[in-house]
Amino acid sequence: MYIVTAEEMYEIDRYAIEKGGIEGKVLMENAGSQVAQQIIQAYNTNRKLAIVVGSGNNGGDGFVIARYLAEYGYNVTVFQLVADHKIKGDAAFYKQLWLNTSDKLAHVTDSHQLKQRLVDFDMVIDAILGIGVSGAIREPIRSMIDVINHLPITKISVDIPSGLPANDGIEVDLAIQADQTYIIEAPKETVFCEDTSIYYGEWETVKIGVPQAAYFEHTSRQRWCKKNVRATFPKRNKYAHKGTNGRGLVIGGQLTMPGAIVLAARAALRSGAGLITVATVKENLPIVSSSCIEATYHLLPNLTDRLTDRDLEAFEQIDAIAVGMGVGRDESQLLSDLIEKLDKPLLIDADSLYQLKPLLETQLQHEAPIVITPHYGEMAMLTDTTVPKVKRSPFSISRQFAEKYQVYVVLKGRHTVITAPNGEQIISDQGNAGLAKGGTGDVLSGILLTMIMQHKELLPALANGCYLHGKSADYLVETDHTEMDLLATDVIEGLSQVFRTLS
Ligand SMILES: NC(=O)C1=CN([C@@H]2O[C@H](COP(=O)(O)OP(=O)(O)OC[C@H]3O[C@@H](n4cnc5c(N)ncnc54)[C@H](OP(=O)(O)O)[C@@H]3O)[C@@H](O)[C@H]2O)[C@@H](O)CC1
Numbered sequence: 310m311y312i313v314t315a316e317e318m319y320e321i322d323r324y325a326i327e328k329g330g331i332e333g334k335v336l337m338e339n340a341g342s343q344v345a346q347q348i349i350q351a352y353n354t355n356r357k358l359a360i361v362v363g364s365g366n367n368g369g370d371g372f373v374i375a376r377y378l379a380e381y382g383y384n385v386t387v388f389q390l391v392a393d394h395k396i397k398g399d400a401a402f403y404k405q406l407w408l409n410t411s412d413k414l415a416h417v418t419d420s421h422q423l424k425q426r427l428v429d430f431d432m433v434i435d436a437i438l439g440i441g442v443s444g445a446i447r448e449p450i451r452s453m454i455d456v457i458n459h460l461p462i463t464k465i466s467v468d469i470p471s472g473l474p475a476n477d478g479i480e481v482d483l484a485i486q487a488d489q490t491y492i493i494e495a496p497k498e499t500v501f502c503e504d505t506s507i508y509y510g511e512w513e514t515v516k517i518g519v520p521q522a523a524y525f526e527h528t529s530r531q532r533w534c535k536k537n538v539r540a541t542f543p544k545r546n547k548y549a550h551k552g553t554n555g556r557g558l559v560i561g562g563q564l565t566m567p568g569a570i571v572l573a574a575r576a577a578l579r580s581g582a583g584l585i586t587v588a589t590v591k592e593n594l595p596i597v598s599s600s601c602i603e604a605t606y607h608l609l610p611n612l613t614d615r616l617t618d619r620d621l622e623a624f625e626q627i628d629a630i631a632v633g634m635g636v637g638r639d640e641s642q643l644l645s646d647l648i649e650k651l652d653k654p655l656l657i658d659a660d661s662l663y664q665l666k667p668l669l670e671t672q673l674q675h676e677a678p679i680v681i682t683p684h685y686g687e688m689a690m691l692t693d694t695t696v697p698k699v700k701r702s703p704f705s706i707s708r709q710f711a712e713k714y715q716v717y718v719v720l721k722g723r724h725t726v727i728t729a730p731n732g733e734q735i736i737s738d739q740g741n742a743g744l745a746k747g748g749t750g751d752v753l754s755g756i757l758l759t760m761i762m763q764h765k766e767l768l769p770a771l772a773n774g775c776y777l778h779g780k781s782a783d784y785l786v787e788t789d790h791t792e793m794d795l796l797a798t799d800v801i802e803g804l805s806q807v808f809r810t811l812s
């Protein structure tokens with residue numbers, strides 16, 4: 310499933326019209342009829358429906374929806390919130406079709422009047438503003454949105470809750486708080502941003518006949534589903550031995566944080582790595598090795614000094630490295646050695662992201678790929694911004710960072726945004742609130758390390774790793790656990806359930 314910005318959606322529509330030969334009117338008819346079909350399936354005909362329409366094509370969709378719902382026996386009234394001359398083109402055409410069959414069109418131009426008129430209705434269908442919204446919401450639409458939000462009736466938005474922007478990065482002024490949104494064709498970026506996803510309520514997409522080729526040309530952002538995982542997940546070779554399943558190195562676990570490295574190592578092994586070596590400090594060896602007996606160990610005097618020739622020689626055998634889980638935030642020459650002296654895929658997580666910050670402008674000379682896995686706070690630190698700004702702009706901030714430093718970025722959140730150095734993006738939205746607990750990030754790093762070693766292409770590797778992690782939590786919450794008690798160790802144990810669904 311593709312995810313779009315407003316500009317991309319307009320390009321995609323243009324493609325459908327110009328190259329696909331589908332008239333704009335047909336797209337609007339399809340949009341309205343498809344949304345109406347969804348409403349017919351979900352809500353019975355006893356309801357008294359108000360459809361509020363604005364001046365643009367979103368309002369045009371509203372007139373089409375009205376016609377279909379009336380045809381199916383619903384009691385529908387359209388409230389036009391703008392002057393007649395504002396309704397033009399295809400929207401005016403469908404307004405006329407509505408008037409040809411119904412006299413239930415009311416002009417309402419102030420919010421008090423709207424409030425009085427809507428009191429009698431059970432449900433309001435919001436076709437006021439679509440993806441063409443720009444700037445602060447102007448009066449009287451502003452007060453009308455506020456009135457609708459305060460009505461104790463079901464609110465259904467068409468394409469996007471009116472007032473909400475499609476693109477990330479814009480502070481929300483005021484928007485309809487929908488119970489349900491029927492999105493036309495493709496989810497917009499704000500569906501997946503923490504501050505704006507809430508406005509959509511439940512959401513579903515409806516298809517209106519846009520050719521898939523339009524998406525290939527105009528967007529490089531998609532949502533990762535089971536179908537994508539199945540199509541890209543490497544098949545396990547029957548004749549594989551431990552060497553062919555990847556030899557990974559996990560570096561971390563200072564004295565006060567041995568657990569982080571255990572979680573990462575065990576998660577890497579449970580996700581299918583052939584061999585995992587844990588490089589950690591001597592003092593932690595008893596606890597770490599007894600908790601992960603399948604790994605081998607490489608002792609380091611500390612987690613910040615330069616790597617010795619002996620270390621480098623040992624690490625030459627390795628296929629990929631994950632560093633940062635519980636290493637502490639002291640300045641690290643170890644990290645710069647990993648970047649400069651070992652040409653291995655390198656995943657940088659947690660504390661090592663703080664150590665990476667001073668190296669960013671000078672030392673990212675590394676042939677093999679670098680993957681960083683920040684949460685919002687770490688991303689804010691790396692980009693000298695604030696957490697609210699990262700939350701508001703997860704797509705654009707990740708893309709700018711990935712392109713500038715030529716790294717892969719896995720920005721962890723309720724919706725994880727994965728970005729390749731060329732700007733291509735994947736959203737992984739599996740998982741639940743049970744994952745908001747210490748150690749789950751270490752588990753993800755371990756899973757990703759294994760995926761990096763086993764896939765040919767890195768972007769699907771990272772997306773598949775995030776899918777395994779989130780899906781494991783989802784299965785566990787559906788079966789043996791709850792969002793309250795779920796622990797990072799459970800997520801490792803839950804991986805087997807997810808693997809079963811993939812074969
Ligand atoms: N082929 C297609 O394209 C298809 C498109 N489809 C549908 O079209 C929708 C996009 O349509 P669109 O481009 O007409 O934009 P849309 O948001 O309905 O109206 C924009 C108007 O709103 C106003 N306005 C803007 N900002 C404002 C503000 N801050 N405060 C107050 N008012 C504001 C402004 O009007 P003005 O006030 O200037 O008269 C502006 O002109 C899309 O979401 C989907 O539903 C489907 O039918 C499928 C086929």
Ligand SMILES: [K+]
Pocket residue numbers: 367435436437438439466467468469470471
């Ligand atoms: K809308």
